[in-house]
Amino acid sequence: MKTVTLKINGTEHTAEVSPRTLLVHLIRENFSMTGTHIGCDTSSCGACTILIDGKSAKSCTILAVQADGTEIITVEGLATAEGLHPIQEGFHLNHALHCGFCTAGVMLRAVELLEKNPNPTEEEIRWGISGNLCRCTGYNNIVKAIQWASAKMQGKELPSTEPVFV
Amino acid sequence: MGHSKKRKEDARFIQGKGNYVDDVKLPGMLYMDIVRSPYAYAKIKSIDSSKALEIPGVVAVVTGKDLEKYNLHWMPTLMSDTQMVLPTDTVMYQAQEVAAVIATDRYIARDGKEAVIVEYETMKPLMDPFDALDPEAPVLRSDKEGKTDNHIWHWEVGDKEKTDDIFSNADITVKQQMHIPRIHVASIETCGCVASYDKVENHLTMYMTTQAPHAIRTVIALVAGHVGLTEEKIRVISPDIGGGFGGKVPVYPGYVIAIAVSFLTGSPIKWIEDRSENLQADSFARDYHITAEMAGTSDGKIQATRFKVLADHGYTDASANPSKFPTGLFSIGTGSYDYGAAYMEADAVYTNKPPGGVAYRCSFRVTEAVHAIERMTDMFAKKAGKDPAQLRMENFIKKEDFPWASPTGWSYDSGDYHAGLKLAMDTVGYDELRIEQAQLRKEGKLMGIGISTFTEVVGAGPSKDFDILGIKMFDSAEIRVHPTGKAIARFGTKSQGQGHETTYAQIIAEELGIPMEHIQIEEGDTDTAPYGLGTYASRSTPTAGAAAAMAARKLRDKAKKIAAHLLEVSEQDLEWEPGKFFVKGAPEKVKTIQEIVFAAYTNHPEGMEGGFEATHYYDPPNLTFPSGAYICVVDVDPETCDIKVRRFVAIDDCGNIINPMIVQGQVHGGLTQGIAPAMYEELIYDEAGNILNGTFMDYLVPTAVESPNWETGHTVTPAPHHPIGAKGVGESPTVGAPPAIVNAIVDAVAHLGIKHLEIPVTPFKLYKELKAVGYFNQQEA
Known part of the structure; x- marks a missing residue:
């Protein structure tokens, strides 16, 4: 031991x-x-x-x-006494989780991604989380959540969290 | 209703406070690991556990012979076939459970598993379902008395004579043999349980990854009743579930062994399978070999379809279909088109593959059916010389023709297929894309546009036809409103990520006017929730969602009586608006739902039962028929054959929408599970019965990179018979996406002489097909 x-x-x-x-x-x-x-x-x-x-x-x-x-x-x-981490808020507000099983891993991966690249493109986000499998969400909203967290962490204007339909 | 409320369940998941089965830890808990067969077909000559038992911490090794003493070595499947819990003499597929090792921790259990020595005498496995039908083929299920072949069942539907007649006289017929490959649900959480038997109380608590806890409790009672475990002494708890998709409906041997060992030792037993075990041994999905045919007129009117299926079930039929439907709801395969004749038949066979045939995000074999009809529609359009969108528009059932009687016996409740396809075409810019495609072809570039306009059939189901092991497929809701006007509601279904805690609360909030924030939703504990058959086949909103509305309406009726009593008027004088009753013409005379509920506990009318609770078991009068119009655009690299989905537009019609955000999320996820079998996933076996891709290293679940940016929208055609007009949507995208993708890829290369491609369409497969039609020769020339 x-x-x-x-x-x-x-x-x-x-x-x-x-x-x-x-x-x-x-x-x-x-x-x-x-x-x-x-x-x-x-x-x-x-x-x-x-x-x-x-x-x-x-x-x-x-x-x-x-x-x-x-x-x-x-x-x-992830959360502090002040409240949820922006990535947690981003996941909740953008419906980036369904069953919740992969969520912790994707969020922590995203935290590092945003640390190194505070303003990633959609492609950089997709490649950045390509080591994390999610079987429920189809990833659209995970990308949105990470973009939202990116804006929040930089004090930028927050993107809408309403779903967009064609 | 109709509001994108953020999900109530998220708080625990984003903070790591979910409670999944592997998070359950009980005092004195032991761990179980399972010895599995390296061979697909073999006699077990001996099992030597002695070395394993010498390892400190290994408590027991359980074999089929041990279970045989209690008659627990075989169990029934949901399709009334039989499945080994542990074998006593023969293994029937690679990775089959052979023995279980019980130890004080999971590492020691794994050590024990490695130390169990099993001697096998191998036999040549039967891997090809067509070979299995050969009269000379060895009979795999020799355990079944009198069994002389590998045939399981034959099923047919439709008018054979009329269909054959149309085919004999049709201007145009098209025919294609296709395989819907064996795939796996691969939910990110695998399966597992903690079985905890209390010897003193003769009581079993079973924490378990199950989508149908009540049905499981009944099954346990039926299987284990003879050892004294009766249904009131069994509590099944399905905690948070990390994705189900149909793979957590069946009863796997591991669950049964864990129960048996806990029963014998009195210790809680935890069994959590690893990913490789999950992929290699748990129920597969699909694996239908379909010969599909379509007949019609030279100007493109569909007249008839004929499907012949060979279903490979592995060594036992462990499908999870309603009892009377061995092919599930495959007979929806006449599609969204208006024609009068169809004939479908299916035969099922045993092979040396893992058992199953689960409804992977699909209302029981609908995915297979939709793939066949949507591929055939494209092939027929091509032969008739028509644009596939135009041909669909000309053949759709018209919205005024609902309810529509299908040639295979369904009564489609409602739909507006023209509107869906039009919206999809306008969104994607269909006409412009066709112009671009013509231009790209001139430049030698490969681009394709594929359509799928499907009809689903969900919400099983009406009790006259639908049961599982005899239990009717209604579902339930129980609402209790507390004196202060806050509520708890419990259901017979079980969310695995669908967001029931939010949508059910929204339904009740809409019906009763209690804010959804004050409505707690619970599922998954058989001791507390009303009986229901669980969540799969997109049935939760059509059944339990309806039950919620109906139970709430019972309460509203009661509320009206109480309000009349409080306001000293007659019920007829009252008017309802969400959250309150008021006197017609005197809106100041009002009682809020909270005041009414409080009165139900403090001041209820004489002769009325106190309290404010209602339960409803909803037996749907019909299934619901959601539909979709999907258009996919692909670009194919002419050198590497790499396929890129450029755009994918999905227009769904699931009737009235409770929460658009959740519906869209379901559609996104289902679409990624649609691109998966279309382009990446297939469980592959070699002739010796070895699985070639039984891990996440080589079973290719799409990542965020493969998954395109989905564009979704909807048309709304409410289900006329459903209390809130909803239809169910969770599975439409998985069902509708694969043919749209394949139709697009075929369309990209159709001018080169390719008529059909088998899924998954990988770059290598496409390369081989292009090579076969001489494409690369032309390029070099």
């Missing part, structure tokens, strides 16, 4: 884990933060995406021991 200490959403956590324990299981089972999900066994779906030292990563493909000493943000850490 190995001792790992990491900061999750600003709080330090320590656990004794076997060296083969996946980070996603450490977060979900040892620390009971179940907002991070598991959707596949080949690092393809991105449901387990979290931020490790600010970078998005698939926590199903990282050993808990590898994450020793890192700072992690999960979906539970």
Whole structure:
């Protein structure tokens, strides 16, 4: 067994884990933060995406021991005392989630995307989240949500969140 | 109604506070993992669990022989076939469950699984359904006494003689063999459960990824009744579900094993399958081989259609259809067109593939039917020398001809197909696109325009025809309004992302005038919710949504009586507007719904029952018939054969719309699940029965890059028989999109001599077809 200490959403956590324990299981089972999900066994779906030292990563493909000493943000850490993170607001207002299973992973991936590229084009957003599978939404509204969050984070005029029909 | 209210359920999902099955953690819980067969067809010679049991933390290894002692090694399927829970002697498909390992954590359970040694004697599997029909073929289901072939059932509908007669005398006939490939729902959450049996109370709580918790409870009671587990002692809880799409309707062996082990050990058992297991073993969808034919006049009038289906069900018919419909509602395949004769027949066979035939985002085999009719309509138009849009316009059932009796026995309730297609054509700029296409062809560029104008049939269903295992397919709503005028409503359905907590609240708010913010919606707990058959086949709004309106109307009737009592007038003197009753001509004499409800608990009229609750079980008089007109524009790279969807316009008609935002979201998602089988997804097996793409590395679920920017709109033709005129929409796009896409791709290369393309149309498949017609030779020349 190995001792790992990491900061999750600003709080330090320590656990004794076997060296083969996946980070996603450490977060979900040892620390009971179940907002991070598991959707596949080949690092393809991105449901387990979290931020490790600010970078998005698939926590199903990282050993808990590898994450020793890192700072992690999960979906539970997106909102602050002031309220929801703009990406959370964007997802809600633009109907960018249906079943909610992929949502945490896509949002965390989007947070990093917007950090690096505050004003992405639609194509950059689509490629940017191409490591996250969503089976419900058809992605249109996820793109819209990320565009909305981009505007909000830059203090720009907010796009309409009403659905557009032909 | 008609407002794009933001969803009530979002708050927990965007903050990581959803509660999915794998989030359930109970004291003393053990974990289960499943040993699966590497072979498609083999005798089990021995199972040696000793090495597994030596691993500290491995509690038990369960085999078919263990379950046989309790007669739990086989279970019925929803189609009254039989399916192994665990085999005692033979495995019938690759990845079939062979044994279960129970351990103190999921890693140890996996270690145990690796340590179980199974000796097999392999046999040559039967993978091709046509081969399976060969009289010389080995009989796969030798467990069935007297079974001498691999044929499961034959089904037919329509007037064969009349249809054959039209075909013999028609000016034009077209015929195409097509395969609707085996695909998988691939919801991002896989399947799983926590089975928790309390020995003292003789009570089972089953947390489970199921779209139909009540039906599952009844099935458990029927299967496990003989060991003393009766229905009142079973509580099925379907918590938040991470996508269902029909894949969470069946009962999988893992659920049953978990229950059995919990029953025997008294410990809660968690079983969560991984993605590869999910793709390789859980119910597939589609896999229909269809010979489709259409006959008509030389000027393009459709006169008859004839479909012959061979359905590959794998080793058991584990479809999830209503009992009387072995091919589901495939008979909707006469489409949106006005003609009088059709004949359809289907035969089902066993092969060494996983069982199933689930209704993947489709009202039971409607997708297969729509693909056939929409491909044939295009082929017929081509042969008649007509533009496919014009031919459709000329053949549509006219809106004044509803209700319309279809040649296969349906009574289409309503529709305005001309308006839908016109809106789609105007939106996409159809005429301009045809001009552009002609120009591009001159430049050697490949661009195609494809249309699909489909009719769906959803909302199963009227009790005279629709049941599952004998249970009629009504659905239910129960509304309780508390003294302060706030409500809770419970339903027999179960959302898996459809947004029921919002739309049902909107229906009740509309009917009772209580703000939707104060209406709590609950589903998925069989101890609290009224009985219903669940959510699939776009049935929730047509059935439970109707039940909500009807229950609310019962309450409104009661409210009127109370208001009359409070205002000391007769009921006839009262008028309703959402949220209040007032005296006709004296609007100041008014009682709000909140005042009325409070009175129901504090000051109800003498002789009236107190309280303010109502339940309704809604038995629909007919199904609803949503329709759509979809137009797809593709560009094909003439060198790489890469196919790009340039535009996709989807006009849906689902009757009255409760929440346009949610309807649009459903359409977006369904369209991406439509492009998936059209261009990317197919479960592929080799001759030895190995699945070649059983993981998310190679089963190609579309990402945001493959998925185009969908353009959606609607026409509104209310369902005349539904309390709020709604029709159901969740599946229309999955049903309607594939033929629009394929029609577009075929249209892009039709001038080169290609008449048909099998889905998924991959660049390599298209390359081979183009090569076969000498396209690349011409280019080089």
